Amino acid sequence: ELFGSLEPLLPTLKKKGVAVWVLGRGSKKTGVVALQELLDEKKNRLEPEDVWEPRKKNETCLYIFTSGTKKRAGPLPKAARVSHLKSVMCLNFYELVGASKKNVVYLALPLYHIKKTLLGATCVLREKFSASQFWDDCRAEGVTVFQYIGELCRYLVNQPERPGERQHGLRLAVGSGLRPDVWRRFQSRFGPVRIVETYGMSEGNVTLFNYTG
Numbered sequence: 001e002l003f004g005s006l007e008p009l010l011p012t013l014k015k016k017g018v019a020v021w022v023l024g025r026g027s028k029k030t031g032v033v034a035l036q037e038l039l040d041e042k043k044n045r046l047e048p049e050d051v052w053e054p055r056k057k058n059e060t061c062l063y064i065f066t067s068g069t070k071k072r073a074g075p076l077p078k079a080a081r082v083s084h085l086k087s088v089m090c091l092n093f094y095e096l097v098g099a100s101k102k103n104v105v106y107l108a109l110p111l112y113h114i115k116k117t118l119l120g121a122t123c124v125l126r127e128k129f130s131a132s133q134f135w136d137d138c139r140a141e142g143v144t145v146f147q148y149i150g151e152l153c154r155y156l157v158n159q160p161e162r163p164g165e166r167q168h169g170l171r172l173a174v175g176s177g178l179r180p181d182v183w184r185r186f187q188s189r190f191g192p193v194r195i196v197e198t199y200g201m202s203e204g205n206v207t208l209f210n211y212t213g
Contacts, residue, residue, distance in 0.1 A: 057085040093209065097196045099145055099172060106134075106143040106170075108152070121145070131155040135190075138168045146193075148175035157185045166191045174198065 003022050013020060014031045021033045054061070063079040094100070103121045108129035124141040134156055137143065153173070166189075174196045178186075183195055198209040 054084045057088075058083045061087045089207070093198075093207070094174075096211070097172065097174065097209075098194070099174075103144045103172075104142050105145040105147060106138060106141070107147055109147060109149055129155070131159050135162075135165055135168055138170050139164075142169055144169050144171050146170055146173045146175075148173055148178065150177040151182075153178050153186050154182045157182055157189060161189075165189065172196070 006020065010020065010031065019033065020031065021035055024034065024036050060081050061084040062082050064082060065079055099121065101121045104124060105121050106124050106126065108126040124137065124143055126137065129152060152175075168190075170190075170193050172194050176198055178195065178197055187193060187195070195213060196209055196211070198207065200207045
């Protein structure tokens with residue numbers, strides 16, 4: 001449904017060698033690849049494994065879009081390359097902190113964040129984060145892992161106290177930017193939730209995380 005807004009740019013993109021892929025039937029415009037037509041051709045047969053198996057672990061696996069809020073990233077979102085090796089490392093990170101595909105992960109953040117892309121567990125999607133409804137959502141959906149960025153946990157501890165705040169199945173919170181004072185208040189108020197702070201998951205050459213808490 002967004003193709004129409006891109007159409008005026010097609011000549012410029014073509015000159016720059018940018019390929020345009022459209023989810024659905026697409027358009028007959030020159031240089032635009034309609035994915036649905038390709039899927040229809042391929043759906044009854046699989047390619048041999050050696051066609052799609054990466055030759056090298058550092059080949060590109062996928063691209064994610066960073067939010068552009070970091071000073072080093074500049075003012076606009078941009079595509080960040082993720083290799084097959086990086087993908088495996090991210091999956092191993094969750095295994096290290098005790099999460100698995102059996103978990104239910106609460107996601108109220110944009111889906112370009114790499115942590116959500118690569119976990120492979122059941123995800124509860126929330127279009128817009130709501131501090132007042134967070135614990136109700138967790139109880140209703142059986143949430144066990146919470147993905148946070150920045151000040152989401154501060155919004156939770158700043159909410160008025162309610163009965164049943166400690167009656168939930170959340171056992172792990174993973175993210176970046178949680179301040180020490182909020183960390184202590186969060187665990188004191190909501191129970192012994194394990195908190196793991198990370199840095200550099202998306203683009204850094206080295207990933208840091210607070211394994212010991």
